Amino acid sequence: MTLDEFVSSSRRLGIYKPGEPVEELAARLNLPVSRVLKLNANENLFLPRSTLQRVLTEAAAEIDPRLYPGGEEAVLAEKLASLHGASPAHIILASGGDMIIDLIMSSLVKQGDTVLAVTPTFSMYPRTAKIKGLTFRAVSLDNRFMLDGEMVLEEAEGVGLIVLCNPNNPTSNQFNRGEVMKIVNGFEGFVLIDEAYAEFGNYSLVGEALKRDNLIVLRTFSKAYGLAGLRLGYGVTNKVLACTLTERYLMPFSVPSFVLRVGAKLLDERAAVLEAIEEVKREREALVDSLGKIEGVEAFPSDSNFVLFTTNKPYEEVYNRLLEKGVIIRRIGDVSGYSDCLRVSVAPREITSMFLEALREVLA
Ligand SMILES: Cc1ncc(COP(=O)(O)O)c(C=O)c1O
Known part of the structure; x- marks a missing residue:
């Protein structure tokens, strides 16, 4: 070209x-x-800002920037696992939630497949689908921003991946848990639930993601943890999927050691x-x-x-x-x-x- x-x-x-x-x-x-x-x-x-500054200063003193990231990944994965009642093998670490979106759309769907999203949605979903050569199909919320799980399933014929932000951006509401679970239970393909804002909502589906074959939950340090500038996010899913995505699809060293260390320290500032x-x-x-x-x-x-x-x-x-x-x-x-x-x-x-x-x- x-x-x-x-x-x-x-x-x-x-x-x-x-x-x-x-x-x-x-x-x-x-x-x-x-x-x-x-x-x-x-x-x-x-x-x-003073709390974050202290955490950053300590992290900077502890890591050796001459070396590629090493044990920092395991430390952070361990702390996230204990936060979510999971094991480290369930966690996929990435440079921001956006990288998890990129990873999923590069690996769990093939070129030409259709991604179905509940809309309006976070702009990165249609954008990434387009970059990856995927077809983007939208299912609209109703005029009270409510989710109809059955309607989503009816539109899911031939779809490779369903994406749902919960709480949703830009409508800001968290959907009825039962409606979301209808989608997770009724769809055979993969479902990505974006919980970038879950800490401000009322529930999380991370527990469900640990035990199901088809559910991945995205989380980020950009919102509740105030680290948007450092770019740290993660996915939680079953061990087989987490391990396959991390080992075979994710770029090695995708999160800087400094950022990994800051994330781990911030989890101690509960x-x-x-x-x-x-x-x-x-x-x-x-x-x-x-x-x-x-x-x-x-x-x-x-x-x-x-x-x-x-x-x-x-x-x-x-x-x-x-x-x-x-x-x-x-x-x-x-x-x-x-x-x-x-x-x-x-x-x-x-x-x-x-x-x-x-x-x-x-x-x-
Ligand atoms: C719904 C949603 N998902 C994911 C992200 C990406 O977050 P990150 O900063 O971790 O890439 C955002 C950022 O605004 C968002 O609104």
């Missing part, structure tokens, strides 16, 4: 734009970086992590409540660390006017019958207050 051919064939793929970098926006608006509110990526600002999760939940309820009190706004209940809402103005206009005030949220658009949807991360109270004030000005 020539460069021209490659570039032109790549045009069928979209470009992932994470949003304008904070530093660029600050410079453009002539604001200090600290005045820009980054509320578009569901990061976790609740874990004290009290701080749980406290941050509780704070997220409290502030989330306050945010939904405050949004609902703004005229023209409808905010949806959330089981995650972000909130989906609609306003009575075009969402692009609301997004752009907030941006001009140094507030970055996420444009979503149409969701299951609701137009003009936007998504905002749950943040500590003083940040949320500034966001709400800016939104009130934009909608006044």
